[in-house]
Amino acid sequence: MAAVADIAQAGTAAPAPRAVARRRERPQVWRWIVLIVVGLYFAIPLYAAFKFAGFKAFTKVFGQPGFSDAFTLSLRLALVTTVITLVLLVPTTVYVHLRLPGIRRLMESVTILPIVIPPIVLIVGVLEISPGFLKASPYLLGLEYVVLAMPFAYRSLDAGLRSLDLRTLVEAAGSLGARMPVTLWRVILPNLRTAMLSAVVLTVALVLGEFTMASLDLYQTFPVWIVNFEQSSGPVSVAASLLALIVTWIFLMVIATLGNRRSGKAGGSAVTLFSVSRRDIGGSE
């Protein structure tokens, strides 16, 4: 009887190690189940596309008429859009944070508009008011993409600036003799690198995948070419889509990796899309 009591007491004092281990394993198991379900959700369509296209189609993609023109146009548009977006939005966001913090909520509402307004409405409006020389240039699309990318780019930059004590940094630089352009170049931009890379990642991904505006503007960007080419060769078109996906993904990974490596050295944040959390900046004395 005493032995039974001892065992019971031992049981209440310290749960069996196996039971504890089982409890610890449970969240791990659920984590994997969720991961596998989500993975399958993305992998099955890709596998189906790969199966449909076949290996041979991948080798044919690069030689197809119009491929290289469409692809380089998309790359050029990505470059132009990214540059204009950063040139417009970085100073604007810095100015709002520094001098007009009261209108940040208004800015958030205004910058969300391109998502709320359907692309068809945007494009009709743009075509209505654009001067002739712009309508004749594919770079009109670049300007439209700047508007489309604004909600994402603004939020990245806004998150980056919120993680900095911007006013103190600007005043510290000022007290040391730096004028605003120098402060922007030497202090703000280097500390905003991660947020800018996030903005670039989002902008590039958007431009490389955008179809509606390009199609309505009658320019054959890469997504438009894929849709058009589908009518002559389905498997090659699907192979091109998969290649575009892989190339875009690799491109984004390279940007993110470079950004993380450089900002990590200075205690900066990881490249994320909508939030920037700085790594342990303050000392702990």
Added chain:
Amino acid sequence: MTTGTTASEATGSATGGAATGGATVHLQDLSRAFGATKALDGLNLKIAPGELVALLGPSGCGKTTALRILAGFETADSGSVTVDGRDVSGIPAARRDMGMVFQSYSLFPNMSALDNVGFGLRMRKLAGAERKRKAGELLDMVGLAAQAGQYPHQLSGGQQQRVALARALAIEPRVLLLDEPLSALDAKVRLQLREQIRSIQQRLGTTTLFVTHDQEEALSMADRVGVMSQGRLEQIAVPSELYDSPATAFVAEFVGTMNRVPGELRGQREVTALGMTVPVQEGTADGLVGDVDVLVRPEGLRVAAEPNGNGIVTDRTFLGSLTRVSVRLSGDLLVKIDKQSTEAADMLPGTSVSVTLPSVAVLVAARA
């Protein structure tokens, strides 16, 4: 109100021999309002070359606004700021040659400690090798030569503020501005750093304006301390004078611990309280009649164990050589009295004691 010792225009005669350089700073009739709130209301302050003046006051008293106007980050609604006799009101912060250490950590996260210190020198077009040499010397001066290559996130809070101090001093500023630089640090580091700041400031003889809400910091570091309230200087004086002869009730109660004992004025020269009549400090009873409060520091009140005395000991705190005894007087009035610890052995809680005023002139204020 600004008073005698003090007053606004007083220059730092108490600076001492340590000062070897620095500029004369003169804030004249500075006023600044934010909406309906007057942050500064005709502030006058003159700082002598090499002097360290601390502005002390509660939150919202205008001390930081005064410092920011001197730095060039704010503009005054009226009044002027002169440095060595030259009006700098229209000169932007970047051209004022004033080093500043901020309350929050302000090091540039993308630069190493050495590059942070060298930033101001770079702005002054100093060549790379010379810049690094000088920045290294300054880091050495604040005891952080070994951390030259480290980034701000690799430094502790105290180290970051020392780098910030070296960075502010690297440009050889005419005026050094310290905006509560120690407030984010823990007590031990704060103590070490304030001694280091004072020692460096005295060695370099840089005219310094130091803003703080911590009276211990202000009294221990500054040549003169200005106590501010509602945008005005209440009093500016050397620390001992500020403590021993506060010019106003506000200063008396803001600096150190002060007891309020109810009393009754007899004319303008004497007051009766705790059953005795003592002289009143000149000028403090102006405009007062009848019931007043007598302001006495804990070390000013006398206490002795006495059966049927006028108070009962409620608590006592050992502070080393002194013991602070809390006594409840009639009327539920609690006073704190400092006694030599060797004489406070019999002051146990519950002991009946007799509390009396000092026989020296006391400060009086309107009844609270």
